Amino acid sequence: MKAYSTNYLSGIFNKLSNREDLTHNEAKDVVIKIFDDLVHNKPGAPALMIAFYGSLTVKEPALEELTGMADALERTKKFKFHFDVKKPLVTAGGTGGDTISTINVTTPATIVAASAGAYALKSGARAFSSKTGASDLAYTLGVNINSSKRAVEECVEKIGTTIWDSGGVYPWMDPLIELGSRNETHLISPLLYSLRLMIATGLNPFSIKRQVRGVSRPFTEKIARVLLSCNYEKALVVLGYGKTEDMRIDEYSNLGKNVISELKPNGIIETYCFFPEDIGLKRGNINEIMSFNSHEENAKIVVKILSGLDSYSRTDIVLLNAGAILYLADEVKDIKDGYELSKQILNEGKAIKKLKQLISLSGGLDNKLKRLINSF
Numbered sequence: 001m002k003a004y005s006t007n008y009l010s011g012i013f014n015k016l017s018n019r020e021d022l023t024h025n026e027a028k029d030v031v032i033k034i035f036d037d038l039v040h041n042k043p044g045a046p047a048l049m050i051a052f053y054g055s056l057t058v059k060e061p062a063l064e065e066l067t068g069m070a071d072a073l074e075r076t077k078k079f080k081f082h083f084d085v086k087k088p089l090v091t092a093g094g095t096g097g098d099t100i101s102t103i104n105v106t107t108p109a110t111i112v113a114a115s116a117g118a119y120a121l122k123s124g125a126r127a128f129s130s131k132t133g134a135s136d137l138a139y140t141l142g143v144n145i146n147s148s149k150r151a152v153e154e155c156v157e158k159i160g161t162t163i164w165d166s167g168g169v170y171p172w173m174d175p176l177i178e179l180g181s182r183n184e185t186h187l188i189s190p191l192l193y194s195l196r197l198m199i200a201t202g203l204n205p206f207s208i209k210r211q212v213r214g215v216s217r218p219f220t221e222k223i224a225r226v227l228l229s230c231n232y233e234k235a236l237v238v239l240g241y242g243k244t245e246d247m248r249i250d251e252y253s254n255l256g257k258n259v260i261s262e263l264k265p266n267g268i269i270e271t272y273c274f275f276p277e278d279i280g281l282k283r284g285n286i287n288e289i290m291s292f293n294s295h296e297e298n299a300k301i302v303v304k305i306l307s308g309l310d311s312y313s314r315t316d317i318v319l320l321n322a323g324a325i326l327y328l329a330d331e332v333k334d335i336k337d338g339y340e341l342s343k344q345i346l347n348e349g350k351a352i353k354k355l356k357q358l359i360s361l362s363g364g365l366d367n368k369l370k371r372l373i374n375s376f
Contacts, residue, residue: 009033009048016055027068028075031198035076035172038179046179049195056194066226070202077169079149080207083156088233089119090329091206092321093134094214094250095196097189100242101291103314105251106214107134107163108302108351109321111358112342114161115350116322118329121156123166123205126177132291132298138163140299142359142368151362159357169205193217201226209233212324214240214250220261224269234328235263242286252324252335254284254317279336281320284313296372303372306351319343 012030015022022030030052037045056065083089090113092106106122113120124134124145138145145165147155155162167173200213201223209232215223220237227235238260240253252258258274276283289312292298304310305318323338332338345351359366 013051013055016052016059019059021059021062022065022068024064024068024071027065028072031069031072032075035072035176038175039171041175049179050192053195053198054191057191061194061197061222063222063225063229066197066201066222067229069198070204070226070230073170073198073202074204076172077205078171079169081149081153081205083119083153083206083208085119085157087119088210088329089121089156089206089208090210090212090325091121091123091204091208092212092214092251092325093123093203095200095216096250097193097196097216098249099216100247100249100286102249102251102289102317103291103298103301104132104134104137105289105317105321106212107137108305108318109251109325110161110163111306111355112318112322112345112351113325113329113331113338114159115354116326116331116341116345117160118326118331119156119160120325120329121161121206121208122163123203124163125166125173132295134163135165136295137299137302140295140368141302141355141372142364142366143355144359144362144364147362155358155361159354159361161354161358162362163358164205166203166205170203197223201230204230210235210328212236212238212251212321212328214238214252216248216250218259220259221269221271224261224263224271228263228267228269232263234265236324236328237261237263238324247286252317252320254281254313254320255286255289256283274335276316276320279320279323279339281316281339284316286313288313289317300372300375303352303355303369304376306346306355307373308346308349308351309376315346319346 034049110120110122126133126135135145143163152162223237240249241257242255254276261271305315319342322342323335326332326338327335
């Protein structure tokens with residue numbers, strides 16, 4: 001790794017303090033430096049990270065900076081996956097930072113979409129801003145989230161899905177999560193939103209080019225432009241709202257308005273609004289999509305949803321997001337058809353069957369799922 005002089009870093013922070021944008025290479029170099037320091041537990045690594053992302057948040061990250069940071073994340077990977085499939089691969093996830101604490105939505109939505117014929121992949125991490133992260137949830141369900149590279153490829157090729165912990169390819173992920181769990185980091189979390197934006201645009205452990213990406217602040221078009229710069233084929237960048245714009249979630253919402261910036265195959269980005277009523281969906285009840293306090297409770301809810309035994313608003317929000325994945329995967333012509341197909345799949349029992357297949361093929365523990373099912 002290249003050495004960074006004190007003068008070089010001082011120059012970076014001088015530019016940021018003067019509200020000047022960094023170049024692609026400057027943003028890339030600093031992120032590589034920060035994450036290398038985190039991995040090697042170097043003194044001052046947390047302070048450097050907080051100072052850099054805090055300064056970026058205050059200034060607001062520019063397109064070139066986000067593209068450079070996405071380049072940095074790509075360069076930090078231990079390896080790349082290769083999937084022998086003939087259909088498009090789609091992934092889904094969010095930045096976190098919701099103003100309301102919802103259940104984990106995209107993980108069960110990925111399973112539902114895969115049950116309906118899409119190649120739908122989910123990367124995860126332990127909880128950073130939510131009560132139950134994607135990795136926490138999948139592990140509690142019985143999925144082997146730390147399976148080998150070849151096992152992940154086999155899951156995708158044979159059953160069209162995987163849920164896998166991003167730390168397997170990004171060596172800085174676990175140190176970052178540990179740092180994020182500290183009380184002092186929580187106190188300054190609003191200053192670290194540029195870090196969330198970087199992860200929203202640059203995190204791509206499976207190296208695929210179709211993504212449903214949720215954000216919790218109004219940066220949908222900026223993120224879509226970064227994804228275009230990173231050679232994505234198609235993308236949906238969405239900000240979901242509740243009854244008011246003070247309520248924001250980083251996925252499609254069935255509570256109120258959604259703002260979507262859609263990256264189309266011809267490179268055009270179209271920004272538009274979507275409401276649940278547009279597809280004949282009744283607006284949800286906020287109390288019915290809220291997260292519970294433990295991984296076990298949240299896993300039970302997901303099993304109920306995937307088993308077709310839950311009739312609350314949380315099922316609709318999962319199906320809505322599954323519909324978006326199906327649309328991006330070219331399995332349906334629009335999100336309405338995606339929602340309807342997802343609902344049909346759920347009623348036919350295919351989603352819980354897909355989860356069982358994933359647990360088995362990933363080398364997970366099926367007794368965990370059986371215990372959850374037996375609990376209700």
